[in-house]
Amino acid sequence: MLFRYLLALTVILGTLTLAACGGGGGGGGGLGSNITAPDTDGDGVADENDNCVDDSNEDQADADVDGVGDACDALPATYAFEDDSGASTVSYTGQSARQVLVSDLVSAMLGLERNAATVPSDVVTDLNFYISLDPDIRDASYPPNFALSGGESIIVNDDDAPSETIVPGAISSGKDIISKFAGNDKEDHILGGEFFGWTGFSTPADLLNEYLRILAEETADTTDSIAIAGGTANIGTPTVTEEGLDLRQLIQKFTLGALTFSQGTADYMSIDYGSDANLTLAEGKSYTEGAHDFDEAFGYFGAARNYTEQGDAVIKDPAYQDSVVSDGAIDLRSEFNFANSTNCAKRDLGTAENSNPTDYTTEVFNAFVLGREILQNAANGATESSPGSLSAEASAALNAQIVIAAQTWEKCIAATVVHYINDTLGDMDNFVNEDFSDLDNFLTLAKHWAEMKGFALGLQFSPYSPFRTGAVNGTDVGANVNDLKEVLSLMGEAPVLADGTQNGSLFGGALSASEAKDAYRADLLAARDILERAYAFDSENVANW
Known part of the structure; x- marks a missing residue:
C-alpha cells in the first residue's frame, strides 16, 4: 500500500509541475500560467540580457566590447572618429609628411644623370636633404616637388589654398626620415639587437648610407656596360650598377621597412594602451x-x-579620389593611398581568379578601424588630467586587432617579395645563353631583384612577425628568425647575371654559367617556399603572384 501511495503522489506532483510550467499544451490554465521574459526582437535572448533589444542578433556579437551589439551599433565603414562635440579625433599629419618625404627622395633619385664631372659627395649631400638635413634649416628652402600624375589640386592643411605641388612641411613641420629609422629612434627597434641581411652593416642607417655612397659613385661613372645578345650596351641609368643593383629601388623599399613598417609596428602598435x-x-x-x-x-x-x-x-595606382570630402581637391591627409597600402590591393588583384583569393585590403583596414573604435570608446570621460577606461575585455579585443593589422600589413609585404621572386625568375628565363636579351632585360632584372631584396629586408622589423612569434592567424607555423635570415641569405646581395656571376664571381662556386644560374633559381624557389610556410600562403597564390 505504501508503494502505491507514493507512486500516486509522484504522478500528482509531476502533473502539477507541468501545469505550472505551461507544459502539456492546452491553454495554459490550471494551477500555473505561461510566464515568458520579454523578447522584443524575437531572437531568443530576453530583453534584459539583449545587447540589441530592437534588432535581432542571436549571436550577441559586440566586436568593440562596448556593451552594445554590432547589430544596432555598426562599426564605422571609414577611418573617421569624432568626440561628443563632433570634432575629429583622428590625426597623423607627421606620418603623411614623411610619406611625402620618401616620395620626394625617389623623385630626386630619378632625376639624377650620369656625368663624369659629377662630384659624388655632392650627390650624397643633395639626397640627404630629404633624409637627414635638420628640418628647421631645410624647410625654408624645400622645393615643392610632390604632385599628382593628373595635375589635380592638393590640400595638405586647413589654411592654405589648394595647389598642384606641395612640400611636406606644409602638412607637418620639423619632420625627417633618418631620425625615425629603426635603431636611430630607439635601439630596441633593431629587434633582438641584431640587424641582418647585408654583410658588414650593424644598423639600418649604416646600410642606407652605403646605398647612397654607391649611388653617388655611379652618377660619376659613364662607362658602365653589359653584354647583350649581339654586342654590348651602356647602362646609362645612374641608379643601376654593373652588378645589377638598382639603388633607387633598394633605397625606397628598404626605407619603407626601416621607417614606415618599423615605426608602425615596433613603435606605435607596441605601446601600453591601457596606461x-x-x-x-x-x-x-x-x-x-x-x-x-x-x-x-x-x-x-x-x-x-x-x-x-x-x-x-583604384587603390593600386597609387590612387587618389576626392571622396572623403568632395571639395575639388585631394587631401593628402585622408584621400591618398601611400606605399605599403597599395601593395595589399596589388596582391589581392593577383589572386582574384585563384581558388583562394586574398582580401588583405579588407582584413587590414577592418582591424585598424575596429582597434581605433575600441580606443574611441575608451576615451569616454577622458580629460587632460583624468583618464578614460579600457576594460580587460576591451584591451584583449584591441590587442587581437593589433595582431591582425600588423600581420596582414606584413603579409602584403611578404606577398610582394614573393611577387618579385617570381618576376626575377622570369627575367632570368629571358637570358640568351650567357647574355641579356637586351638592355631592358638587364634593367628589369635589376629592378625586380632590388624590390625583392629591399622589401625582404623590412620583414625583420615587426615584433608581430611570424618569424618572431612562430604563429600567423593564431596558428603555429613553426617559423623563427633564422628562417628569415635564410631567406635573405638565399637572395644574396646582388642578382645572378646572365653570365652566371654574382658580384663578379660565378655564383656558389659553380663551374659554369648554366650551373650557377640553375643553383640561384633553386635558391630563390627555396626562399619562396620558406615565405609560403611562414605566412601560411596558398600555394596557388604563391605560384601566380
Missing part, C-alpha cells in the same frame, strides 16, 4: 595619447580613410 597616460587627452587636443599613437600607426600604413570603399583597382 593612464595613454587614456588621457593630449594637451589641447580632442584625442587621447593612445588613440593618437594608433592613428600614427595607421598613417605609416598609408591608406586613405575610405580605403576599402575605393576598391583594389
